[in-house]
Amino acid sequence: MSRRDFINISGVFSDLALLQACQIKFSNVFEVTFNNKPKKNVVIVGAGISGLAAAAHLSKKGMNVTVLEGRNRIGGRIWTDRSIDNIPLDMGASWVHGIKGNPIYDLAKKNKIDTSITNYDSHLIFNFNGDELSESEEIRLEKQSEKFVKFIEEQRSNLHQDRSLTSFINHFIKEEDLSKKEQMLLNYYVNTTIEHEYSGSSYNLSALNFDSGEELSGEDVIFPNGYDQIIQLLIKDINIKLNESIYKINYEKDFVKVYSDKSLFSADYVIITVPLGVLQKNDILFIPELPERKRKAINKLGMGILNKIYVKFPNAFWSKKPHLLGYVSEDKGQWGEFLNIYHYLNEPILLALNAGDFGNVVENRHDKEIISELMIILRKIFGPSIPNPISWKITRWGKDRFSYGSYSFIKVGASVEDYKILSESVNNKLFFAGEATVTDFPTTVHGAYLSGIREANKILEEISK
Incomplete structure (x- = not known):
């Protein structure tokens, strides 16, 4: 999910073997027995990285697992699009953040998936007039x-009640008596380093807790051939049903009933991996209602936006060398950062x-309006004669009804404790996984992956009692 990322290894039976080894009763609601001994059924809502990790882990332990996904594709917020000349463009998660001890990187290395390092110091930054920052301006920005x-x-050391990060920014500007140009540089830093990292606008980010969590050491890397390579490793022999949009979960009796817009499923346990935004919208009706403690945590946290606009040109009119391009906008947050795909894929x-905020603004504009504004910026930097793009892809994660945002953040008044509460099971029947249920590595793909394993182990522990 995050810019720091922003996110079934193998089953036990093939469908044929399962039919031969099991007696199966179907009536939308299913029950499976093996050698006359009842086996536990687990339904997982969501085929993102956390749901698939949980499914793989449980399947290896002999559970009957069904993954339900509302979209017509797997991966959730890991989504590699190849509609432009078969070029792999990651529309959701891009990075593996910290390769040392990272289970995602370990999967990639084990399966010989190519990775490429992002060096955040390798960048060209341009000011509002389109001129490259001078050495003195670069030094001023750094200091x-x-x-x-x-x-x-x-x-923070003197703060007893949470405030917004914006309040700190305004205090800093006043205390340092920053000029207009210096304020623009500060806004550039806040936007590209903090808002892009955590997906929320500074006035929504908790000054006390916005950067809570741990970071793994090592480089950040991307997958030049697409993040979906990781997803493909996790789906072998897993029963996944697409286009199953879940609208109700009833857990008041022994079996949990999961209702989609076209089917009914029953299970001993259900793992819910839908993004925080879906829970906040109350798109899933829980019977009985989720505990008040959990509902409060859901609403205290923030669901942010990091939208992506890929533009392909007939030729590259910029340098291949830098990993990133920066633009110090007069208006905070507008077109602040570009990843140089030319550097990674040799494509223009x-x-x-x-x-x-500006990520949200993009949501409500037509493609041509977005591209037109983007070209104004690029022509200011690279000159009026640069060509128009020949194709583009634009994300609108806030409008995606299966996520309502890119990834979570800690809003003013919230803390990592709310992530912890969101991870708590309910009645030992409902279990919750995903990047918004992680206290150590929130908002990351590896955090989401580990949360799926965590919830799978909770179910296994419950069965063993």
């Missing part, structure tokens, strides 16, 4: 950013990243 980070820590493609 001011370091000073702001120290300022945050100092303010730029990826514009827009988070928070």
Whole structure:
């Protein structure tokens, strides 16, 4: 999910073997027995990385697992699009953040999947007029950013009640008496380093807790041939049903009933991996209602936006060398950062990243309006004669009814404790996984993956009692 990312290894039986070994009764609601001994049924709502990790783990332990996915594809917020000349473009998660001890990187390495390092220091930054920042401006940006980070820590030590990160920004601007140009540099840093990282606008981010969680050491890497390679490793022999949009879950009796818009499923246990945004929209009716403690945690956390705009040109008019391009906009957050796909894939493609408020603005604009505004910026930087793009792909994660956003963040008044509460099971029947249920690595693909394993182990422990 996150920019830091922003996210079934093998089953036990094939369908044929299952039919031969099991006696199966179907009536939309199913029950399976093996050698006359009842086996536990688990339904997993969502075929993202956490749901697939849980499914794989449980299947290896002999559970009967069915994964229900509302979309017509697997992967959730891991989504590699190849509709432009079969070029793999990751519309959701892009990065593996910290390769040391990272289960996603370990999967990639084990299966010889190519990765490419992102060096965040390899960038060209341009000011509002389209000129590359001078050496003195670069030094000023670096020193001011370091000073702001120290300022945050100092303010936190004296803060007894949470406030927004914006309040810190305004205090810093006043205390340092920053000029208009210096304020633009500060806004560029906040947008590209913090808002892009955590997906929320600074006035929504908790000053105390926005960066809570741990980080793995090592480089950040992307998958030049697509993040979906990881998903493909996890689906072998897993029973996945697509286009099953879940609208109700009834857990008041012994068996949990899961209702989609076309089917009914029954299970001993259900793992819910839908994104936080779906829970916040109350698109799934729970009977009985989820505990108040959990509902409060759901609403305290934030669901952010990081939208992507890929543009392919007939030729590259920019350097292949830098990993990133930056633009210090007069208006905070607008077209602040580009990933140089030309560097990674040798294709004349730029990826514009827009988070928070401007990411939301993009949602409500037509493609041609978005591209027109983007070209104004690029022509300011690279000159009026650069060609128009020949194709593009634009995400609108906030409008996606299966996510309602890109990934979670800690809103003013919230903390990692809310992630923990969201991870708590209900009546030992409902289990919750996903990037918004992780206290150590929230908002990351590896965090989501590990949460699926965590919930699978909870079910196995419950069965063993």
